[in-house]
Amino acid sequence: MNEIQARFKLARPGFQLEVDLQLPAVGVTVLFGPSGCGKTTLLRCIAGLEKTSQGRLVVNGSVWQDQSQWVPVHKRPLGYVFQEASLFPHLTVWGNLQFGRKREPKAKTSDLDQIIHLLGIGPLLERKPERLSGGERQRVAIARALAVNPKLLIMDEPLAALDHQRKQEILPYLDRLHDELSIPVLYVTHSPDEMTRLADYLVLMSRGMVLASGPVRELLTRLDLPWAQSEEAEAIVDATVAGHDEEYYLTFFDFAGGRITVTKRQAQLGQKVRLRILAKDVSLSLRPLEDSSQLNCLPARVVELEGVANPGKVTLKLDLQGVMLLARVTKKSVALLDLRPGSPVFVLVKTVSFVD
């Protein structure tokens, strides 16, 4: 019951969409792929903004579309955040929030207070959209979508129209949504940063087709997919903040594969964090390094290696007590160290970024 089944076939001049997906109806599912790969069209099909003659869509057991029926957009219990905030210019922020609520009998006042608080838009309620910054507008748009008490939140590149600074302003709010929302979220983006930061489940798309879909930790470290061969390739590691060292200004992160030490970050003791480790920030050694400036040296085993996409480079998948990491090293290093599937190695991690 707790899943989204989506099957669509759509042909437009110069573009074709053909997908058959089963997505979990919990957490954040990111639809990821280059511009024009059909991510937005797929979202619009799910929302009912695009009508396909052939398709079947079942959300949490209720049929939104099949051969015999098609539920119109305004009857689907969803919230939709567009790429541009698209607030109603003739209404205030409060009017925009109320627009959907007035029409949704199941919406509760207490929820709205919580939503306003969650997105930090309390001081903006009386303003017209023209007097909001781009980031504020998008926060209001997210609040407006949540205010109708949706069973599914759909977000179509909500940050794409914003500059870097505004993105940084909104991302912490999205992290909060990720932690506090109980409803499933479908999130479209072509930004690797947003994807690795927010995704629980990942759908990789290309040219109107689904390349692969699955739990994000699994998919990111699959060497047969383009992601692991790309410049941005990185793996996700779930860790806990184990402590700080005030004297040397360090923070320790513990995970199943060991401890990672980095320069001090703002994080509370015991806090669960998502570490993102870039393949190019990981190097390998056959023996533990003792006389080295490198603080992070963890035992691991090579699972597989693949060197097709980058001349002179090889991407390796490494197993650290069940946690998968990616490393990008030169072909020559692989030959010198005689690395092959099963080889025991030591993993040197230069740096990590993390999301709380």
Place this chain on the structure above:
Amino acid sequence: MLTNDDLQALGLTLRLASVVTLILLCLGTPIAWWLTRTKSWWKGPLGAIVALPLVLPPSVLGFYLLLLMGPNGPFGKLTLALGFGVLPFTFWGLVIGSVFYSFPFMVQPLQTAFEAVGKRPLEVAATLRATPLDSFFTVVLPLALPGFVTASILTFAHTVGEFGVVLMIGGSLPGKTRVASVQIYDHMEAFEYADAHRMAAVLLIFSFLVLLLLYTWKPRLERSVL
């Protein structure tokens, strides 16, 4: 100053223009909306028909309307059967003629305004549980308000300013069909140049004020909505 006949003609003109504007608001809005939204093959032909009065000589329109509404025309037979009598040379005959003649002045500004609103606000409204009709009244209407103001002013002013169609369908019956433009014509025919001057000046000033209103007020209205 203006004679009683002149005032009567002006009063009739204002009544005609008001009635025509109201009728066209009701008729023009759905047609303009349909023309904006449709992908149908009919969009081109219907758009052309709506625009016809812009280029057609009023006498052509007047001629066909007379034939249609006359006692032997299909529409005339209908009005006779329904007990309304024959419409040419009556106020309601004028109304029908003017509705046709002013059609593009209502539909085209509305269509432009609807196109400017775009599809996105409607999609947003639909995801916020609004039915299409609901969205039209609560989103499209407020956003296209400046377009409605423009369309109404233009339709009103254009109806005040028409002459050919009115003369052909209505003639010049005092208090029934003799509108301001026809009154001026009658004055001139009778060599009453002083009277013609006064009426002409009234219409000139009226038209100028209407356009002045349109050009100064509309940008302000658009700003206040957006």
